[in-house]
Amino acid sequence: MTTRHEPEETQARRSLWRDGNFLTFWGGQTLAQAGTQITELAIPVLAVVLLNATELQVGFLNAAAVAAFLVVGLPAGAWIDRMRKRRVMITADLVRAVALSLLPLLWWLDVLAMWQLYAVALVLGIATVFFDVSYQSVIPSLVPGRQIAEANGKLEATRELANIGGPAVGGWLVGILTAPLAILATVGTYLVSAVALLLTRDTEEPRAGDDKAPIMKEIGEGLSWVFGNPLLRRIVGTTAVSNLFNTLSFTMLPIFLLRTLGFSVETMGVLLSLGAIGGLVGAVATPHIVKLLGEARSIPVSAIVLALVAVLLPLAASFPDVAFPLLVAQLFIGNVAILAYNITQVTFRQRVTPKRLLGRMNASVRFCVWGVMPIAALASGLLASAIGVVGTMWVGAAGQLLAALFVVTGPFWKMSELPDADARMGA
Template identity: 75%
Template sequence: MSQSEVAQPADDTPVELDAPTAVAGAPKGSLWRDANFLTMWSGQALAQVGSQVTELAIPVLAVLLLHASELEVGLLNAAGVAAFLVVGLPAGAWIDRMRKRRVMIWADAVRAAALAALPLLWWAGVLEMWHLYAVALVVGVATVFFDVSYQSIIPSLVRKDQIAEANGKLEATRELANIAGPALGGWLVGLITAPFAILATVGTYIASFVALLRTRDHEEPRAADDRGPILREIGEGLRWVFGNPLLLRIVGTTGISNFASTMSFTLLPIFLLRTLGLTPEAMGVIFALGSVGGLAGAVATPHIVRCIGEARAIPASAIAFSVIACMLPLAATFPQLAFGLLVVQGFVASFTVLVYNITQVTFRQRITPGRLLGRMNASVRFCVWGVMPLAALLAGALGTWIGVVPTMWIGAAGQVLAALCVVVGPFWGMRELPDAEH
């Protein structure tokens, strides 16, 4: 999740060409007619499916094959997102100096190579937990660069009036991947074991790599004289994000929610596979069915925004995805109903998170100058994703100390509190969020 702001940059340097000018040659009308966007989109669709396979296969590998403890699972999850805390801020400044599509190409290559090492190590009989930590760290760093570039490239691919449509299509694809990926991952884990199921993800990252090579963007590289020291540029991105009170509240909700939800989801593989005794296939089906809500949310977001307004959609969706989080640990109280409760929880959470994400991401991209997109995204990711490795470590420690289910209840309570940042504030009194200042 990420945000943006409407104030001008801290200095008075000229703003880079914005989306309408930079993409003046893009086809008008629906993006279904834009072959260039469709090329990039198709590669991302495959990569999203592949990433979902690995998100299921690696925890199964750790919990069932390497017999990881709660603390080891916490360390593994922390390793996967530590890069957002460690390199998130400088990555944004570096990315704003580079062509974002090229960054994404290199990131795909690194992720594919790193993940390919796991089945090779397993086949050789030498795979250990520290290998998983190392691969998670490498993939995490590459993902930082990929994701910040990915969320910054849209204005250089489509016209400004197509940004919301592009975000909707990309998020809908992500949710389709969330539906197909876990089910496919569970099937592959059962068929060829978790280590070799990871090879499917390697193949999809290669497909994304090829699609990005064939995509053409209209990004204008920043002039050499429009570059300052890294620390100053990082500060500029942070000031851009925190200079707007609406964004400050959104970042607050997102960051607290991510911290709390990470506490729950870090221990989710142990909760499902050990506490509830489910199989990897059942785990995949739960994730897949729950993700249908995300697809529905992506489709419904434009209608919801038209009905209640862009501004009010943010607190309304935050209330829903925060409260429904309590149903996750509640499943342990009713083990006979656990499967159904988990599917409902996943559906409602995915639906409302997508409404929240599409709305605020579109807001961010709409008002941020092109020269600041990378730093803005990196600054937000640092704040809202940088808390996740800390939460994962805390979850591992608490899971060992007080148990899995009590730790997940603490996470659920934290998510409810997270919604207050946007529920108490100016959003209800507005209908539309502010546009860019010119």
């Protein structure tokens, strides 16, 4: 087992498969991701099937789930940089477990309503902001610098395994137990994740007392770091616009699948699971893609692929007899591209950013790339009410082409590898 007392050179030669500390962290996160996938299917099904939610209400629900990234995303990064990130993650897991457990209780009492779903989604979103920013910032404190990419690859691979199994299991659980009771499975996984984090050890040192400034100044420092780097600036542009239009389309996905196409909940779960296999393929294939194309060129190529396959989602409505395989292809190929893009750019962000700025950097990026999502979710509900679900998805597909322009027209084509922390950034 790797210990914190070994030199980094010795640790870097060890495989993470032999690092018991990382394996504990990894195992807890794998289970929690599987639980999250169950809930991401169960809550929309609960809204659409049990509470007969309208397009606008589904838009409100999705907006509530991601509103926290817009409202508290920036200050969360500054706060997290002042705290031990692993402890923040433990607290967030416990908050999410308690909030989710309210839904089956309210359902059992026969008082569950849409406004309660909005409230729980909002609390979950706030806890997830703190968890996710800490999650993306804690890796350099768990493994040596040269193993950050390997750690990210393993975490993303098992995230995608959870994406594969979670929806199918979620669909089965919803079909057998109903959506509210299926949510209890996620409560259990968050509790297990909290225990795994308690058993994990990190090398993070508390910030010195004199290394603290007013919150607004620290927020500004994080934003300045992100937008002062020309490569990060382009990556953020592509990711933000892509998330904007992707959310516009996928907010309506439960209604599209369950009402427009007439799929059952179980079929919906199987579809999402089959599509998620692409994420696993992307996580495993990313090192080979990077080796073939070069680290820098992998980013625009991934963005182009994602933009091209986006049209298959609304196109499925025009060919109902082959809608299922078309949607599997769209989700599969899209997930391959997303994973190749995300692993490459997240590793670059972690590698190039000073440790003292990791929380603020990740929060600044999340504010920009996730902060657009509640706006897009609300717009999706309004647009679908006006032009229909399928029309809204065509708008989302067209927007993916615009998203790719930031990295496609940038300097990535001229580079092979992305710079390290001590290298001069290209314009």
